[in-house]
Amino acid sequence: MSTHLFVSPALGQYGFPGGHPLSVDRQGAFWQAARSRGLDRNVVLAPSAPAPRAAIERFHTPEYVERVREASRVGAGYLDYGDTPAFPGCYEVAAHVVGAALEGARRVVAGEALRCFQPIGGLHHARRGSAAGFCVFNDIGVLIETLRAEHGVRRIAYVDIDVHHGDGVYYEFEHDPHLIVVDIHEDGRFLYPGTGASHETGAGAAQGTKLNLPLAPGADDAQFFRAWEHAERFLARFEPQFFILQCGADSLADDPLAHLRFTPAAHRHAVRRLRLLAEQHAQGRLMAFGGGGYNLDGLAMAWCAVLEVLQQ
Numbered sequence: 001m002s003t004h005l006f007v008s009p010a011l012g013q014y015g016f017p018g019g020h021p022l023s024v025d026r027q028g029a030f031w032q033a034a035r036s037r038g039l040d041r042n043v044v045l046a047p048s049a050p051a052p053r054a055a056i057e058r059f060h061t062p063e064y065v066e067r068v069r070e071a072s073r074v075g076a077g078y079l080d081y082g083d084t085p086a087f088p089g090c091y092e093v094a095a096h097v098v099g100a101a102l103e104g105a106r107r108v109v110a111g112e113a114l115r116c117f118q119p120i121g122g123l124h125h126a127r128r129g130s131a132a133g134f135c136v137f138n139d140i141g142v143l144i145e146t147l148r149a150e151h152g153v154r155r156i157a158y159v160d161i162d163v164h165h166g167d168g169v170y171y172e173f174e175h176d177p178h179l180i181v182v183d184i185h186e187d188g189r190f191l192y193p194g195t196g197a198s199h200e201t202g203a204g205a206a207q208g209t210k211l212n213l214p215l216a217p218g219a220d221d222a223q224f225f226r227a228w229e230h231a232e233r234f235l236a237r238f239e240p241q242f243f244i245l246q247c248g249a250d251s252l253a254d255d256p257l258a259h260l261r262f263t264p265a266a267h268r269h270a271v272r273r274l275r276l277l278a279e280q281h282a283q284g285r286l287m288a289f290g291g292g293g294y295n296l297d298g299l300a301m302a303w304c305a306v307l308e309v310l311q312q
């Protein structure tokens, strides 16, 4: 069994016009770098299709899904308060990101793939009823609901090393004791979305199932490795049946939107260690998503490191 990679012209279209930091150039920058390093030889390039509306509505409200459809037809305006513009066809493109995640889950659960990587994905800010922070549909949220509804997978680990707190996943599953969350990010006092303080550990019956590890601006690999030790001990306690990683590259030094100073060694370490945890507890089942990253050279380096470790 091998690593399956979701890279396609349709996925590459997830990006916003008019000089927006989340451009349509990101997948291409990664894929060009990956091919130049020979990282395309050991992977299965998996085809994907847009998720059906009913699947998207396992997580999102029908009202919100309808709003996106309408905005997609009109092709103008904003889906939130100003970060996430609508563009013609944005519904179809966002539905395709979700569809690839669901196809990855199907392959992993069926045993056709051991692991997957989807660079254009991990849209962790969208809420059930709204867009946020460049994220139209929350592919991770739909994936979690689908793993449960369709595949009988209940205890899932979601690990997020994007520089931003994954608030859309955290808050929509805050009361869910079977979603184990570990989120390492820049301290919300200094960066969007402002959440993810260390005292946020889940609510109600889920208290103690979430671990937020905010880092001060300027934190580098040494601080990441220390936080990771903590994260790993936490994850192992719950013996998750399935692992999801959002490995945003905006935590690298030189990202224009944030202030951490990781190198791709952080991403490499996270994937290597999560692979081992998945092998110990989850029959190796691991899906990785590219998340943010707004410096094209940086995201290409980080995601190549991820792919390299996944296919070893």
Ligand SMILES: [Zn+2]
Pocket (backbone or CB within 6 Å): 162, 163, 164, 248, 250, 291, 292, 293
């Ligand atoms: Zn981010």
